[in-house]
Amino acid sequence: MAFSLFGKKPKPTSEEDQPKRSFFERMRDAVAPDLSLAEEVEREEELQQEEEQQPVSLPEEMYEQDNEEENSSGFFARMRQAVTRTRESLNSGIDSVLALTREVDTATLDELEAVLITSDIGVDTAQEIIATLRQRALREGIDGGPELKRLLKLELLKILNSVRSPVARAATPPEVIMMVGVNGTGKTTTSGKLAALFRAQHRTALLCAADTFRAAAIEQLEVWAQRSGVDIVKTKQGGDPSAALYDALNAGKARKVDVVIIDTAGRLHTKSGLMTELDKMRRTAAKVIPDAPHQTFLVMDATTGQNGMQQARLFTEAAQVTGIVLTKLDGTAKGGIVIAIARELGLPVVYCGIGEKMEDLIAFDADAFVDSLLGD
Ligand SMILES: Nc1nc2c(ncn2[C@@H]2O[C@H](COP(=O)(O)OP(=O)(O)OP(=O)(O)O)[C@@H](O)[C@H]2O)c(=O)[nH]1
16 A cells, blocks of 8 residues: 655655646656655745744834833842842841840840841941831831831932933934943943943944953844844954943934943953043043933942942942943842942932843832832
8 A cells, every 4th residue: 555654645656646737837747757855845944034024023013011000010020030139138138136025125136237237238228227216126026027117218219219210312313322340240241231221211222342341242233233233333452442432422422312322341440541441431422412421320239249349439439420320130149239339439320230131220119129129
């Protein structure tokens, strides 16, 4: 019995078995006996073409949610997810402090101070918070854990709100944002994610590759530009970053883009040559657009905790930083650093990096952060 592997129909064995076929069909078999294979290849090519023509998902679509309610619950869920490790360590510390007591007393508060310090809130900040809670405990008493958490939330919010400042927009576009910071904190990645976020908000953006120092930084930013669907202005590796910036700002003006994001090379505040280079970039920016740069974001790696704070303190003074982007919040139990930044640097955290993907950047929200940190 004739049978076929691959489920193909068996070929007719004799002339008589063959159904009546058109001239064209017979001719086709004559010139291309294995045309089924050719057809398969052709079909495969067609499919590949169709696939290539599928629009890549744009930032707008990536962030798009069905309605505002979902949007905000999505945002809260992502913030909550980002601070999971900090919440778990903070909550288990607080729970163990409160395990044996119903009324919160001075000894409990001393232990709570140690818990706050381990989440990298900072010694000074932790002491200040505990001093306020102690006064309250003496005056009115603190009735157990839930009350203590409620009061703690209020204290944290008070600190965060004291530096919450509206992000200034440029009088006339483009708004110019410079990303600065020490090596490897996530400046290039964040520049790319920011471009995508702006696009999702229907603002046009242009990336400027002014990190001409690190090998492959320009190529890395080019990949981000492609992903986020924005243009990039660059020079060659080893080139003058101020020249790239000059070209980018002129291009931004000519193309009437809303925001130009400048990725700069990683540097330590102690490298005076590199800090002078930043000054030169600022002066160049101001020549093209008088009040530029409008924002200078210090990109800080949350996993470095209190060590990063010392660098940030000195960087902030030298580079006229206006806000902090805190990256890698997803990988740390040291999320308390957000509070230390507000209290000790007097600067708002403006965005948080919560992963390595394009959509893993969220605008910082103090209420969402505190709720996520001290929730269950
Ligand atoms: N988990 C996580 N990883 C991140 C985040 N942001 C950046 N990264 C990773 O951090 C690493 C360094 O990021 P880059 O953007 O190259 O850092 P950079 O500051 O430009 O580096 P230099 O130019 O050398 O100073 C990369 O592997 C990124 O994927 C974040 O929010 N979460």
